[in-house]
Amino acid sequence: MKIPSLILKQLYTMGSLESIPDGVQFGLKNRLSDATLTGISGIAIDGETVPLENVRLEASGKTYAPGEITSDQPIDFPLRKLMTVKVRGMELDIGKHTVGIDFAASPFGRLSFEVKDAIREHEEKRVTVPYDKEDNYNPEIIAKRQAFIESACDVSLEHVPQYSFDPEMLRGNIENFTGVAQIPIGFAGPLTVNGEHARGEFLIPLATTEGTLVASYNRGMKVLNLSGGVTCTVSDDRMQRAPVFVFDSAREARDFRDWVDEQFDPIRLAAEASSSVAKLQNIDTYLANKFAYLRFNYSTGDAAGQNMVGRATFAACSWILDNITTVRAFYLESNLATDKKHSQINLMRTRGKRVTAEAVIPKDVLVQHMRVEPQSLHYHASVANVGALISGANNNGCHSPNGITAMFIATGQDVANVAESSAGIIYTELTRDGDLYISLTIPSLIVATHGGGTGLATQRECLELLGCHGTGKVRKLAEIVGGVALAGEISLGAAISSLDWVSSHEKYGRNR
Amino acid sequence: MKIPSLILKQLYTMGSLESIPDGVQFGLKNRLSDATLTGISGIAIDGETVPLENVRLEASGKTYAPGEITSDQPIDFPLRKLMTVKVRGMELDIGKHTVGIDFAASPFGRLSFEVKDAIREHEEKRVTVPYDKEDNYNPEIIAKRQAFIESACDVSLEHVPQYSFDPEMLRGNIENFTGVAQIPIGFAGPLTVNGEHARGEFLIPLATTEGTLVASYNRGMKVLNLSGGVTCTVSDDRMQRAPVFVFDSAREARDFRDWVDEQFDPIRLAAEASSSVAKLQNIDTYLANKFAYLRFNYSTGDAAGQNMVGRATFAACSWILDNITTVRAFYLESNLATDKKHSQINLMRTRGKRVTAEAVIPKDVLVQHMRVEPQSLHYHASVANVGALISGANNNGCHSPNGITAMFIATGQDVANVAESSAGIIYTELTRDGDLYISLTIPSLIVATHGGGTGLATQRECLELLGCHGTGKVRKLAEIVGGVALAGEISLGAAISSLDWVSSHEKYGRNR
Amino acid sequence: MKIPSLILKQLYTMGSLESIPDGVQFGLKNRLSDATLTGISGIAIDGETVPLENVRLEASGKTYAPGEITSDQPIDFPLRKLMTVKVRGMELDIGKHTVGIDFAASPFGRLSFEVKDAIREHEEKRVTVPYDKEDNYNPEIIAKRQAFIESACDVSLEHVPQYSFDPEMLRGNIENFTGVAQIPIGFAGPLTVNGEHARGEFLIPLATTEGTLVASYNRGMKVLNLSGGVTCTVSDDRMQRAPVFVFDSAREARDFRDWVDEQFDPIRLAAEASSSVAKLQNIDTYLANKFAYLRFNYSTGDAAGQNMVGRATFAACSWILDNITTVRAFYLESNLATDKKHSQINLMRTRGKRVTAEAVIPKDVLVQHMRVEPQSLHYHASVANVGALISGANNNGCHSPNGITAMFIATGQDVANVAESSAGIIYTELTRDGDLYISLTIPSLIVATHGGGTGLATQRECLELLGCHGTGKVRKLAEIVGGVALAGEISLGAAISSLDWVSSHEKYGRNR
C-alpha cells in the first residue's frame, strides 16, 4: 500500500519540534488509517544521524527503545494516534532544523521522510486562559476558567456557568469550554409540511432574541396551513472543497484540467478512501491565469460534511500530487468552495441542500388573515425584485435568514453557514383564480442531523421534537427549514404590502 | 399638530374587526406620541352611523361610554396603547366592511378616518402553542407550553427548560418562550486591541459548536499579540431602511427624486420626531423604471437600529405622502436596505459598522508559530482572490463569519445579521523587511451594545466581560469583533498555506 | 421519420394570415429538412372545411391546384422554402382564426396541424423605409432608400453611400442596407504571439475613433516583443442557448431535470440533426422555484454559433416536448445563455472562447520603455483589484474591451458581444528575479472566422492579413485577440503606475 507523499509529510505533526531538558522531541501522528509500528531504523537531525540508543518513543504513556519495536513485537499505531519521539544528548539552536525519520509500519511498509521545523524563541509566559492538556473538559478546569474570566475581566458570571449537561459531550465541539449562551427558544406552528421526507405537522423551535420574529413566522404558518400546507422539495445535495493548483503557465493548467478529467476514477477512489460516508459526485473545474481550481462535489449523508470533504479532498490531492509533476504550488482551499461566504457559485450550483418551498395561498385567506390582496403582495415582490437587481442582493425576498438562523441555533447547526444559507430566490405569480402562488428556493442551505452540534443537549432535543435526529433525516430537516422560511416570506411580505409592518414591530415591542 | 395621514390610518389596529356576542368590536391604537382622548363623536360601520349609546370604549380594563370622555374628563392615550371599541346591537356578515371613526385627542385635535377590514370565516380551532394573551411570560404558561411540546412531539425536554434567568426579561425579545438553546462558550485570547475605543487586552467569548474554532482563533490571537496587537478602525456607522415609491412614469419618479432632495430638511424632521436616538444622515436615491428607491441612512447610537430606522422612515414617508400627490404606491422596504442579506450596496456603502483590522506580522513570528513564510500566505491570498472573482464570493478572505457568528451568539446580537456581516475584504502585502501586512475590512458589521438581545442574562455578561455593555460602547465592540475576525484569517490562512489545515481539524477532532 | 410537434407547428409561418381580394392567404414554410410535397388533402378555416377547388398553392412564382400535386408529380419543398396557400371565396373578420391543414410530404409522410392566427385591422399606411420584397439589395432600392433618408431627415449623405463592395454580399447580414459607417483602421504591432494556433508576428488592425488607442496598444506590443512575445492559450470553447421549462411544482421540475440527464443521447441526436457543425457537449441544469433551466453547451467550429445553437436547441426542445407531458410552458431563452450580456455564469463557465495571454516582462524592459518599476505596476494591480471587489466590476484589469472592440469592428465580429467579452481576470506577480509575470484571462471571448460579418469586404481583408480567414482558424484569432488585450493592459497599467496616463492622452490629443 502506497502512501501519498503529501500525507506522508503530514505524519510529522505540527508545531512539535521543541527543546526539552537534555535533548529535543518531535511528534509522529498517523493520519492515514489503522496500522502497527514494526520498527524504527533511523533518525537524522540536520542531516546528521542520531545514535539510536539516544532515541526513545513515547506512546499511550509507555516508553520504548527503538530495539523494542519489531515486526514480532509491533506496537499499535491507530489512525489519529500521536506518538512522541525523544532524542537525548543534543541541543538545537533557535531557528530552522531538518528532521528525518525512517521507520516501518504494517501494512504501509517502510516509510521515510524529511521535514523542516523550527525551535522557537523562548517566550515570556503570556497570560492565557487556563488549559488542561490531558483533559480539558473536567469540572475543575472549567471552574478554573470561570474564575479566571471573572477575575481577569472583573465581572461576575452568574448565568454563563449554568448549563445542564455533562461537559464531556462537548469534546470535539469546542475548546476551552467555560459556560453557555442561553438563547431563548419560542415555538411557532404547527406547520403543515408536504415534503417527500417531512410529512405532517411540525412545531418549530426558534432560538432568537428578536422580538416579533416568532409571532411573525407563526402568522405565516397559519396562512400556509389554511392553504393546505407548504410543499417542499430538495433538488440537490452536495458539499464542496475546492483546492487550487498553480502551474508555470495557463497551458499547463489546462493540460492538468484535462488530465484530471481522465483520472476521475482513481481520484475518486483516493478521496473516498478517507471516509465511509463521503462520496465524490464530480469535480467542477475552473481555469484562470495559470491556476486550475477544482471544486470537488460530494454527498455527505446526514452530516453537513465540511470536515469530511476537507479530508477526502486532501487525500485526493495527495494522490494527484504523487502522479503529476507540473504542479508548482497547491492550496487545499481557493475561495471556490465557498465556505462561510455567499457566492454566485453557491447560488448557481448548490452548496448543502437546494430546497424549494411552495404554496398557493387562496385570495380569501390572504385578505382575511393578512389584510392584503394577492396583487399587492405580488406587486411588492416585483418591485423588490428590481430593488435586488440594483443593490446586488443575494436574495430577492424579504428575510429568509431570520427563520433559518433561529432554527440553526436551536438545532445545533453551524450558524456561520447563515452566510451561504442567506441566499434565496423568491417567485410569485397570480393564478387564474386570483390566488397567490409563492415559492422560495434556498440554493445553499447547509443543515445536518448528525455530527457537529447536533448531538448536544438542547440541540438534540430540538431535533428530536422535529423527528429529525440522527441518520436518514437530513432532507427532512431541510424541507422543514424551507417551509419555515417561506412562512416568514409570506408574513413579512404581507405586512409590508399592507403597511402593517412597522406596527407589528410595535405590538411585540422592544424593551427600551 | 398635524398627523401624517398614513400614521392616522395606522391608528386602526391590525386584524381586529371581529364579531362578539351581540355586536362587533375593533381596536384603536396610538402609534404617534403620548396623548389624551378628549371625546368620541361618531362611529360609522359600512357608511351607516351607529347610535353612540351602543358604543363603549375599553381601555386598561375599564369601560367608558362616549359621553364619559370629554376635554374635562380626558382619558390617557399613551403611545402604543391599544383601546377596544365595542358596538352592540349589530351583526356583520363575513367579508369586508368599512369602519369610520371621529374622535378628539389632545394635542392632536379632531381626528377622523375610515378603514376597511374583514370579518373572517369562523375557523375550526386548530391546535396551537399555548398562549396567554395577558401575560405570556409567567411560569405557568411556560410550563404549559413545555408540556404541550413534550406531549405533541412525544419527546422529553430535559435540557431546553433549564434556563437560569427570570423570563420576564424576555418581554420584547421573543414570543411563546419555552426554554433555551444552550450554546457552549469557549474563551480565546487575550487579544491585544489597539483601537480608538477598544484599547488593551480582551478575553473573547466564542459561542460555537464547531470544534477547532476556538483553538484556531486563539492561535491567530497569539500571533497578533506577538506582532504588537491588532489595530482597529471604525470608518463608517449607519443603518438603513429603503422605501420605494411607484409612479406613473420614469419622469415622475425622477421629478420626485429631485423634490426629495430639496425637501431633505422637513423629511429629516419628520423622521427624527419618531425617535430620540436615530439621526438621519442623508438619503441615497436610486431610480429604475417607474420606481424611486430611497435609502435612508441613519446613525443609531448603540443600538443596531433596524427597528428605530423602520419607524423613523415610516414617519418620513408619511410626511412625504402627505405632501406630494404623484405617488401611485408605496412600500416601506424594497430590497435596497438590504436587511438580512448580503448585497453589493452594503459592501460599498456600509450597513452597520465599517471596521478595518490591521497588523504587520513579523516574518519570524509567522515561521516560528505558524510554520509558514509570509510569502506563502501572501501568495495564497492572491490565488484565493482570483478564486473569489470567479466564484462571485462576497468575501475574498478565509472565514471571517466563523468568529463573527460565535461572538454574535455570545453577546446577544441579531445573529441573522451574519448575512450582511459575512462580507469581507482581505488585503495582504509583503513589507520591505519581508514581514506580512494583513488587513481585513468588514464593510457591514452589524453590532449593538444596547437593545435587542444585549440585555439578556448570559449575553449581558459576555458584553460586560468585554467592557462593552451599555451606551457609548458600540464602536468598541465593533473594533474587538474586527480584531477577532482578523485573528481567524491569519490562523486559517497560515494553516492552508502550511498544509496544516486538515490536520488541525483532526487534532481537535469531531466526535464520531 | 417523425417530426417533433413543435417544429410541425412552426411549419405555419409567422404573421401570414391575411385578407386578399376575394379570399385569404397564409404561409407554409419548411423548417426541418429538404422534402417534396406530395399532396394536399384538406384545409379548414375556423373548423370549417374549405372546398379544395378554392385552394391554390404558390411556390417559386408558380401556382398549383391541390390536385396537381401528387406523389407522382411532387413539387420541391426544400428547407427554408416558403409557400403560400390561397383560399378564394371567403372573407374573415378582423380577429383570431384557426387554420388547419393536412398534407403529405416525402420523406415525412402525412402531416396535419392546426394553428391560430389573426387578421389584423387595416392600418393606415405609415411612412416606412423603402423596401423591395423581391430583392432588397439591388442598386435601385438602395438609392431609393438613400434619397428617402436625405429627404425625410433633410440631410445630405455624402459619405454614408460610399462603399466599395457589391451589396449582394450583404444578403443575410443586414436588412434595408443603405450605406456604410467608415470606421478608421490603424495598425499596431507587429506582435509576437506564441500560441498553439497563432505563431509568429502579427500586424494588428484596430478600428477605432479613440485617439491614443492604437499608440497605447503599440507600446504594449513593443514591450511584449522585447519580452519574447506573448504566450496565448485557449482552454475552453463553447456556445450556449438556455431554454427554460415551467412546471406545476419544483418537484416536477426536479424530476424533469433527472429525466433530461438520462435522455442526453436522444436529446443530443435531435439537436445535432439540425446542423452539420454544432456538437452538443453537455447540458448544465439549474433549478429554481418551479423552473428548470437547461444550458446547452455546443462546439460550433469556426462560427460564433449563436444562431446554429439556437436552431439546435430548438430542435432538442421539440424532441423533449414530444416526449414528456409535465411541461406547462417553454421559452427558448431564459437569461442563462447569457447572450449579449455580462454574467457570472459566462465568467465561470465560458461563453465563446476562454483564452489566457501571459508574459514575463523583464524589469529592465519595463523601466527603460515604460519608466515604471515592476513593483509599482504590481502594486497598482493589487489596489485596483480591491477596487474591482468594491465596485463589483466584471474585470479587475484596466481596459481590455478597448482592444477587443477595435479588433471586433475590424474583423467582422458581432460587436455587441463586447458585452460578454468585456470580462477579464488579470493577475500579476513578481518573479524571484524582480521581473513581472502578468496574465489576462478573457473568460468569454466570442469570435468567429466564418459566418456573420467575417466574409464582408474590409472585414475579410483584415482577417486575411491576420491569416485568420476561413475554417480552422478561430482559435488562432482568439489567441491573437488575447495577446492584443494583454498588450493594452501592460501599456495602460504602466502609464497609470508611472503617472503618464493623462499625459499620453494629451500627446495624441483630441481635436477640440
Place this chain on the structure above:
Amino acid sequence: MKIPSLILKQLYTMGSLESIPDGVQFGLKNRLSDATLTGISGIAIDGETVPLENVRLEASGKTYAPGEITSDQPIDFPLRKLMTVKVRGMELDIGKHTVGIDFAASPFGRLSFEVKDAIREHEEKRVTVPYDKEDNYNPEIIAKRQAFIESACDVSLEHVPQYSFDPEMLRGNIENFTGVAQIPIGFAGPLTVNGEHARGEFLIPLATTEGTLVASYNRGMKVLNLSGGVTCTVSDDRMQRAPVFVFDSAREARDFRDWVDEQFDPIRLAAEASSSVAKLQNIDTYLANKFAYLRFNYSTGDAAGQNMVGRATFAACSWILDNITTVRAFYLESNLATDKKHSQINLMRTRGKRVTAEAVIPKDVLVQHMRVEPQSLHYHASVANVGALISGANNNGCHSPNGITAMFIATGQDVANVAESSAGIIYTELTRDGDLYISLTIPSLIVATHGGGTGLATQRECLELLGCHGTGKVRKLAEIVGGVALAGEISLGAAISSLDWVSSHEKYGRNR
C-alpha cells in the same frame, strides 16, 4: 500662481531623455495653461550643472540660446506645447539619470524641478508600421502603410483603403491610419419618441453585420408607434474618474476621507480649472483596508467626457497631494470608475446617462402584430428575471446591447463603452385593461454628440440625420438610443414568447 507639484513634474515629458550625436536632449511640455517662457537659468544632469552655453531650446522649428530668452524677449509657451532642450558635449551611459531644470515663465513665476529618466539600450531596429513623426496623416505615409501591410502580410487590400474623407480629420482620433472598416448601415423606423429632448419621428441608422437585427428592431418600432410612441427620460448624467490614495493605515485613510469632504470647494476649483466644460458634481468615497478610493462625478456637456474628467481629476489630485502629507502612493485610476467594464457601481450610481424608455402596448397590437398575448410576454419576463438572478447577469432583459452597439458604430461613439452600456433593467406589468406596460432602464449609457468620433465623416452624417450633431444634443441622443433599445426588447421578447424566435432568424437567414 502656484503650480501643483504633481503637474510640475509632468512638465517634463515622457520618454524623452535620449542620446543625440554629440549630446543629449529631453522634452519640456506645458500641461497647465497658456504661458510665456521668460528665462532659463539652470540645467543639471545627474546633479552636475551644465554650462548654459552648451544648451539650446527648440520650439516651433526655431532654436534659442538661453540668453535669448528674457522677460523682454519671451517666447510663447502655450498649453500642450512641447519644447526640446538639447545639451551638447556630454555623453550619458545607458541607465537612469537625473534631469533638473530652473526656468521662469509668466504668469507662473520661477519654476524648478528634478526628474529621473533612463537612456535606453540601443535596440536593433525592429520592423514597425511606417510612421511619419511630422505628419502622420498625409497621403504618402498612408499609402506607404498600405503597401507595407500588403507586403508584410501578403494580402491585397482592395476595400480597406477605400474611404471617402480627408484623413486630416482623423488627427486626434487614431494613429497609423491606414484605411477603414466598412460596416453596413441599415435603417429601421421611423420611431416615434416622446422625450423631453427628442420629440417626433426618427429614422434609425444601425451599423451591423448581424442578419435580422434591423428587421427585428423595425418590428419593435412599429409596435411602439402603434402604441403612441416610446416615452424616454434621462434621469442622471455624469462621468467619472476614480483615483486611489494609499496610506499607512486604515485610520489615516479614514481621516483623509474626512479631510477631502471638508476640502470639497478647493478640490472642485482645482479640477474645474483644467476644463471649461467639466463640472465636478460631487465625490463618492469608498474605504477598504488602507486605501481611500475617490469617485469623482462630473457633468461633461455633450462629450462622453472620459478624457476631460481624467485631466480634471489629475489636477484635483495634484492639489490634494500638495496639501496633505500622509499619502504613501497614488494612482489616478482604481477600478471604481469603472471605465470599459460592467460594474454594479455603474448600474447603481450611473456612468454616462441613465435613461428609461417606457410604453404601454395595447393587447390588440401585440396579438395582431406579434402574435403574442401580453401575459405570455410578461410571464417570459418573470421567468427570465429568475434566470438573470441565477446567472448573475448584468441585464434581465433580452438583448439591448444589440441595438445600442449598432447605433454606437453608426454615430461615432466609443464602441468599447458597450461594456458599461450593456447593463439593463427591464420591467413589465399588465395593466388593468390587460395591456402591457414595459420599460427599460439603461443605467450607464455612454453617448456623445461632440468630441471623439462624432465629427468624422459618416458618423457625423448619422448624427445629423437624427438631429443630434453638436452641442446641446446629447440627451436627445440618449433618449433615442433608449427608445431603440426598448423596441428590440419588445421584438425579441415577443418572438421568444410566441416561439417565432428561431423562425425569424431563419427568415432573414445567414449566408451559408
